[in-house]
Amino acid sequence: MRNFVRQFSLRFYKHCFSLAVPPAARSLRQLACNQHPSVRAGPLRIERLQHALRKNLRRHCCSGTRDLLQEEPVKKHLEGLFREYEQVTHRLQNPALSDSERRALSRRQVELLPMASVLEETERAWKDLKDVEAILQSAEGKDDQMVMLVEEEQNIIAKRIEALQRQLLENLVPSDRHDGSDVILEVAAGRTTGGDICQQFTREIFEMYLAFASYKNWAFEVLNYTPAEYGGLHHAAARVSGENVYKYLKYEGGTHRVQRIPEVGLSSRMQRIHTGTMTIIVLPQPSEIDIHLDPKDLRIDTFKSKGAGGQSVNTTDSAVRIVHIPTGTTVECQQERSQLHNRDTAMKMLRAKMYQQITEKETEKRHSFRKLQVGTRSQSERVRTYNFTQDRVTDHRIGCVARDIKEFLRGGEPLDEFIRQLLKYAEKEALLEMLENSSPSKAGE
Amino acid sequence: RPPPPSAGRPSVEECVDLWEGVFGERGVSEPRLSSEYIVAHVLGANTLASLARRGLAAVLTEAQTQRVWDLCARRLERMPVQYVIEEWDFRDLTLKMRPPVFIPRPETEELVGLVLTDLQHSRGPDQRGAVLASGPSLRFLEVGCGSGAISLSLLKSLPQARAVAVDRSPAAVSLAEENAHRLGLQDRLDLMELDVMTDAQAVLSHCGLFDFIVSNPPYVFSADMAALEPEILRFEDPGALDGGADGMDVIRHILSLAQQILPVGGKVYLEVEPRQPEMLQQRPGAGLQYTATHRDFSHRPRFCVLQRGRG
Numbered sequence: 001m002r003n004f005v006r007q008f009s010l011r012f013y014k015h016c017f018s019l020a021v022p023p024a025a026r027s028l029r030q031l032a033c034n035q036h037p038s039v040r041a042g043p044l045r046i047e048r049l050q051h052a053l054r055k056n057l058r059r060h061c062c063s064g065t066r067d068l069l070q071e072e073p074v075k076k077h078l079e080g081l082f083r084e085y086e087q088v089t090h091r092l093q094n095p096a097l098s099d100s101e102r103r104a105l106s107r108r109q110v111e112l113l114p115m116a117s118v119l120e121e122t123e124r125a126w127k128d129l130k131d132v133e134a135i136l137q138s139a140e141g142k143d144d145q146m147v148m149l150v151e152e153e154q155n156i157i158a159k160r161i162e163a164l165q166r167q168l169l170e171n172l173v174p175s176d177r178h179d180g181s182d183v184i185l186e187v188a189a190g191r192t193t194g195g196d197i198c199q200q201f202t203r204e205i206f207e208m209y210l211a212f213a214s215y216k217n218w219a220f221e222v223l224n225y226t227p228a229e230y231g232g233l234h235h236a237a238a239r240v241s242g243e244n245v246y247k248y249l250k251y252e253g254g255t256h257r258v259q260r261i262p263e264v265g266l267s268s269r270m271q272r273i274h275t276g277t278m279t280i281i282v283l284p285q286p287s288e289i290d291i292h293l294d295p296k297d298l299r300i301d302t303f304k305s306k307g308a309g310g311q312s313v314n315t316t317d318s319a320v321r322i323v324h325i326p327t328g329t330t331v332e333c334q335q336e337r338s339q340l341h342n343r344d345t346a347m348k349m350l351r352a353k354m355y356q357q358i359t360e361k362e363t364e365k366r367h368s369f370r371k372l373q374v375g376t377r378s379q380s381e382r383v384r385t386y387n388f389t390q391d392r393v394t395d396h397r398i399g400c401v402a403r404d405i406k407e408f409l410r411g412g413e414p415l416d417e418f419i420r421q422l423l424k425y426a427e428k429e430a431l432l433e434m435l436e437n438s439s440p441s442k443a444g445e
Numbered sequence: 446r447p448p449p450p451s452a453g454r455p456s457v458e459e460c461v462d463l464w465e466g467v468f469g470e471r472g473v474s475e476p477r478l479s480s481e482y483i484v485a486h487v488l489g490a491n492t493l494a495s496l497a498r499r500g501l502a503a504v505l506t507e508a509q510t511q512r513v514w515d516l517c518a519r520r521l522e523r524m525p526v527q528y529v530i531e532e533w534d535f536r537d538l539t540l541k542m543r544p545p546v547f548i549p550r551p552e553t554e555e556l557v558g559l560v561l562t563d564l565q566h567s568r569g570p571d572q573r574g575a576v577l578a579s580g581p582s583l584r585f586l587e588v589g590c591g592s593g594a595i596s597l598s599l600l601k602s603l604p605q606a607r608a609v610a611v612d613r614s615p616a617a618v619s620l621a622e623e624n625a626h627r628l629g630l631q632d633r634l635d636l637m638e639l640d641v642m643t644d645a646q647a648v649l650s651h652c653g654l655f656d657f658i659v660s661n662p663p664y665v666f667s668a669d670m671a672a673l674e675p676e677i678l679r680f681e682d683p684g685a686l687d688g689g690a691d692g693m694d695v696i697r698h699i700l701s702l703a704q705q706i707l708p709v710g711g712k713v714y715l716e717v718e719p720r721q722p723e724m725l726q727q728r729p730g731a732g733l734q735y736t737a738t739h740r741d742f743s744h745r746p747r748f749c750v751l752q753r754g755r756g
Binding site for chain 1: 458475478479482491492493494495497501502525526527533534535536537547548550551552554555558661663664665669672673674676677681685686716718719741742743745747
């Protein structure tokens with residue numbers, strides 16, 4: 001528990017004191033907390049849980065004097081949910097319910113069940129812990145072996161509580177409705193001088209995600225691929241499908257930087273460390289996107305023949321590019337030998353992009369203070385650096401570091417671990433955001 | 446002569462680049478794509494993009510290298526890529542291709558789309574299911590089926606429909622049959638080796654009425670034939686392209702057949718030369734009304750819809 005908290009609070013400190021803290025984050029800092037009475041003192045089960053939760057949260061909050069009524073919303077929220085669960089369960093026993101009522105209630109019960117059972121289980125764990133502590137007290141100065149055993153038991157229960165609290169956090173955090181979506185992953189080399197190093201890097205990164213997809217058992221379909229000189233990659237796009245693809249890839253979007261002494265290409269002549277960039281865009285592709293695109297707004301570029309076309313021309317050029325003129329959004333597809341097929345795929349990509357643009361504003365508003373931004377807006381943001389000369393990968397958002405770039409680029413465990421850290425961090429941020437947004441006392445700040 | 450395979454085993458990238466260069470030098474059209482498609486095909490992929498997932502640095506085996514060199518040698522003779530790799534995609538189907546059977550063009554994919562959309566609309570959007578369900582009654586005729594692309598694609602999208610497809614070339618009929626079997630659609634497709642210019646009566650007596658006719662008939666003006674690219678001139682059946690002085694020879698026969706085998710309201714969907722919609726609009730043929738012109742992806746007037754009128 002302590003480790004977990006320490007890790008997290010370290011990151012939170014960084015978060016609070018980093019130079020680019022948006023105003024909302026500063027006000028969050030004011031959520032800060034005093035040292036609080038022991039967690040174990042709480043009389044009510046919910047209350048006790050709240051204390052634990054608050055303690056957990058409080059560790060991340062670093063200064064300020066006001067007491068923490070701000071977490072009242074969470075407490076209320078949890079209490080409310082549990083009460084609702086009990087009420088729903090009670091009402092479901094009423095035989096006079098209509099079918100539709102029963103269905104609605106059952107659905108709600110299923111929704112609430114995970115939270116309710118975690119709460120109950122946590123309650124039991126606290127009770128166990130209290131019992132064990134009582135035993136410890138009464139055993140003071142007596143049987144050493146017995147004390148050791150009981151202490152061991154105490155540890156186990158503490159760990160269980162820690163796990164339950166993490167679960168509770170997970171249940172509390174509003175889930176992203178696109179988490180289960182498939183994804184369109186776009187990569188593009190940066191245009192800094194010595195473009196070849198960017199293109200080389202772009203290819204390595206694209207192949208890393210390809211490997212990551214197979215590590216995760218996801219399908220990876222390349223939609224377009226434009227190679228560059230010296231074995232580099234200019235830009236490419238792929239559809240990644242499988243379980244929770246968006247959830248795991250959403251924080252990969254942004255500008256990725258490379259620092260290395262080039263091995264190939266023009267820049268390799270000078271044995272200097274070069275810096276290059278590439279960007280990644282991650283678009284959720286919900287199965288049903290209802291966006292109307294006016295054909296008048298679209299420019300569809302395909303192979304254009306001279307002369308009469310049709311039978312008088314035999315072309316194998318099936319590539320399609322679609323430009324949405326009002327926004328300048330461009331997609332291309334050359335995955336298939338059928339032009340029509342490519343056009344369908346390109347339209348799907350375009351819809352996904354337009355969808356992203358439309359929902360982005362709303363998301364931005366909601367997440368204005370989050371450090372982990374999702375979406376194309378963050379393209380300009382440098383999210384990660386691959387420093388080959390120091391053999392190190394750094395995520396600038398959470399200060400996460402990995403050694404051994406070669407291994408990292410194989411797209412296996414190390415990348416997965418990075419992503420897990422990001423997700424954990426994002427979860428906390430979402431929770432803090434929920435606190436912020438649901439607290440009426442914060443409205444005036 | 447093509448260059449000999451290099452000493453070491455080349456990578457995908459090296460192969461593609463090398464042959465792009467050779468094709469370019471020898472004036473072969475679409476040098477980059479030709480090279481990409483052939484290499485991708487030898488490695489069991491459709492396109493270089495779909496190959497990219499395995500990495501372009503992958504090295505070819507000796508047998509694969511040899512195969513690339515053999516196929517590229519054919520392309521150097523200006524054989525169309527589709528014949529070189531013996532297959533091509535049409536909408537969501539992969540079809541076997543064999544000279545001299547006409548290679549379906551991308552415009553024709555749109556013709557199929559047009560027919561499908563029109564069928565939905567004419568039955569009303571809410572009765573969309575009805576098109577599929579009332580299938581057994583839906584029966585169409587294709588004139589000049591070539592590899593079978595149009596009929597097979599429509600049958601695939603209309604699971605209850607049936608079709609009769611005719612072509613005067615025995616090579617076409619047998620290739621279409623092969624494609625139908627490969628796609629498991631042979632039970633709903635009757636293929637006949639038949640020339641509508643001379644044997645229209647045979648269609649009438651054998652087949653009765655159809656719900657609609659679809660055709661991508663030979664429509665190139667005879668005078669334009671000589672200017673076609675060598676890929677077409679040397680390898681494709683001129684009979685599938687040459688439509689006579691005004692490109693309308695076969696079209697006229699289709700239209701006269703239409704008024705005999707279509708019920709009132711039955712439609713003819715044609716792919717034509719951009720100069721022909723106007724000609725057809727002015728003289729749609731006895732008993733037929735000209736209903737619509739549709740443009741292709743290059744914005745050329747390419748598709749005509751005609752309808753059997755009353756009386």
